[in-house]
Amino acid sequence: MMKNKKIAIIGCGNLGESVLNGLISNANFTNSNITATRRNLAPLDHLKDTGIVLTSDNVKAIQESEIIILGLKPFNILPMLKDLKSHINADKHIVVSLATAISIEDIQANINPGVSVFRAMPNTAADVGMSMTCICSNTDxxxxxxxxxxxxxxxxxxxxxxxxxxxxxxxxxxxxxAYVLRFMRAMTEGGVQIGFDAQTACNIAKQTVKGAAELLIGNNQHPEVEIDKVTTPKGCTIAGLNEMEHNGLSSSVIKGIVTSFEQIKK
Ligand SMILES: NC(=O)c1ccc[n+]([C@@H]2O[C@H](COP(=O)([O-])OP(=O)(O)OC[C@H]3O[C@@H](n4cnc5c(N)ncnc54)[C@H](OP(=O)(O)O)[C@@H]3O)[C@@H](O)[C@H]2O)c1
Incomplete structure (x- = not known):
C-alpha cells in the first residue's frame, strides 16, 4: 500500500529528518516517491544519493505528492498553508501536521474545505524506527x-x-x-563516580534503559512489578532507590511533566 504513495515532508528540519530517516530505512516505502523540502538544502546534502527528492519548491513537492507532512515550526504552519491553499485538494491530498499546539480546526480554516487533516506527534526516535507517535484526525x-x-x-x-x-x-x-536522555546522562555520571570510564558507563546505561523498556513491553507490566523483582529486602537497590526518592526523583519527574504541559498552554 505504501510503496506507491507519494509523500512530501514540507519543512524537513530536526523532526522532519527523523521521520524521513525512518521512512528511508523501511522497505515498504520507495525513496523516489518521497520529497523533502526546506529553504536551505545544505543540511540535507548527505541524502543526495538516497533517491529522495530534495527541493525548496513547496508547490512542486505538494503537486507531486498525496500525503503532505508538515514539519514546520508551529508559527510557520498557518501562513504557509494560506500560501499553499490553492494547491491542496480534497480529492488528492491528506495533510499531516507535526506541529505542537496547532489544532485541526486552525489548519482546516486555512485550507480548502473537505481536505482530510491529521495531527501526528512522533518523537525523534523515528530516526531509528522507534518513534512513539500519537495521531488524531478530522476524518472517519x-x-x-x-x-x-x-x-x-x-x-x-x-x-x-x-x-x-x-x-x-x-x-x-x-x-x-529528552527526560529519559537526561536520566541516562545522570546514570552515566554516577557510573563514572563509582569507577567506570565515561564511554563504558554510557554503554551500560544505554543497554540497561533499553532492557528496562523491553522488559515492560515484553511482559506488559507496570514498572513497580519489575522493580519489586530486583529490590531484595535490606539490599543495595532499595537503599539507592529510596535515597533517590528522598531527593525527589518521582516528584521532580512529575513536576517537570506538568511544567512542560503548562508551557505548551502558554
Ligand atoms: N523536535 C521534536 O522532538 C518535536 C517533536 C514533536 C513535534 N515537533 C514539532 O515539529 C515541528 C518541527 O520542529 P523541529 O524541531 O523539527 O524544527 P526545525 O528543525 O526548525 O524544522 C523546521 C524546518 O522548517 C524549514 N522551513 C522553514 N520555513 C520553510 C519554508 N518556507 N519552506 C520549507 N521549509 C521551511 C526550516 O528549514 P529552512 O530554514 O532551511 O527552511 C527547518 O528545517 C514543530 O512544529 C514542532 O512543534 C517537534
Whole structure:
C-alpha cells in the first residue's frame, strides 16, 4: 500500500529528518516517491544519493505528492498553508501536521474545505524506527486513517488518540525523549563516580534503559512489578532507590511533566 504513495515532508528540519530517516530505512516505502523540502538544502546534502527528492519548491513537492507532512515550526504552519491553499485538494491530498499546539480546526480554516487533516506527534526516535507517535484526525475515512497509521507504524509504534490529548502526547512522548536522555546522562555520571570510564558507563546505561523498556513491553507490566523483582529486602537497590526518592526523583519527574504541559498552554 505504501510503496506507491507519494509523500512530501514540507519543512524537513530536526523532526522532519527523523521521520524521513525512518521512512528511508523501511522497505515498504520507495525513496523516489518521497520529497523533502526546506529553504536551505545544505543540511540535507548527505541524502543526495538516497533517491529522495530534495527541493525548496513547496508547490512542486505538494503537486507531486498525496500525503503532505508538515514539519514546520508551529508559527510557520498557518501562513504557509494560506500560501499553499490553492494547491491542496480534497480529492488528492491528506495533510499531516507535526506541529505542537496547532489544532485541526486552525489548519482546516486555512485550507480548502473537505481536505482530510491529521495531527501526528512522533518523537525523534523515528530516526531509528522507534518513534512513539500519537495521531488524531478530522476524518472517519477508514482507508485514510489506515494509511496514516501505516505511515507512522513504519517509523515505530503509533496510537490513535483524541485531539484534546495532543498536548499531553507532546509532553509525554516527544519531550519524553529528552527526560529519559537526561536520566541516562545522570546514570552515566554516577557510573563514572563509582569507577567506570565515561564511554563504558554510557554503554551500560544505554543497554540497561533499553532492557528496562523491553522488559515492560515484553511482559506488559507496570514498572513497580519489575522493580519489586530486583529490590531484595535490606539490599543495595532499595537503599539507592529510596535515597533517590528522598531527593525527589518521582516528584521532580512529575513536576517537570506538568511544567512542560503548562508551557505548551502558554
Ligand atoms: N523536535 C521534536 O522532538 C518535536 C517533536 C514533536 C513535534 N515537533 C514539532 O515539529 C515541528 C518541527 O520542529 P523541529 O524541531 O523539527 O524544527 P526545525 O528543525 O526548525 O524544522 C523546521 C524546518 O522548517 C524549514 N522551513 C522553514 N520555513 C520553510 C519554508 N518556507 N519552506 C520549507 N521549509 C521551511 C526550516 O528549514 P529552512 O530554514 O532551511 O527552511 C527547518 O528545517 C514543530 O512544529 C514542532 O512543534 C517537534
Amino acid at each position: 475515512d477508514k482507508e485514510k486513517n489506515l494509511l496514516i497509521q501505516q505511515c507512522f507504524d513504519a517509523i515505530g509504534v503509533s496510537i490513535s488518540i483524541d485531539e484534546k490529548l495532543m498536548d499531553s502526547a507532546t509532553v509525554l512522548g516527544a519531550c519524553g525523549i
